[in-house]
Amino acid sequence: MKYCKFCINGSSRPSILAICFGNIANISTLKNEKGEAEPYRAREVVFQTNDELSTQGASGVKVEEIRSSDAEPLYRYQPQHPLAIKEGKWKGYVAYPNIDLTTQMVDALEFTRAYEANVGVMEITKNLSRETLTILA
Secondary structure: OOOOOOEEOOOHHHHHHHHHHHHHHOOOOOEOOOOOEOOOOOEEEEEEEEEEEEEOOEEEEEEEEEEEOOOOOEEEEOOOOOOOOOOOOOOOEEEEOOOOHHHHHHHHHHHHHHHHHHHHHHHHHHHHHHHHHHHHO
């Protein structure tokens, strides 16, 4: 996910965190919704510049799409596993989701910190405006 150096609006934050934590929750999911042996594919957030959120020297972003990762699954040799591949190149291997726990946690933490920083800037701006009105009154 590429999102540094942007102001992330509040409506993006919950969906981003939901994606990160959904990926973490499914880190060992080996079956799809139909019960077939297919590892979970991590969800990825794709951003687009949002001119409505742009200010002097900063660009705003919005979520353009949420897509499934096209990364190859991780294969572990476990021939006795009930979901082991029965034939072909990966015979005896079990396909696991290609999700890095550390990356998902860092992404969630970075988005949370970016959101907190944005809230802090809004609080400072509000306080400055209030003080300006107090001085003028």
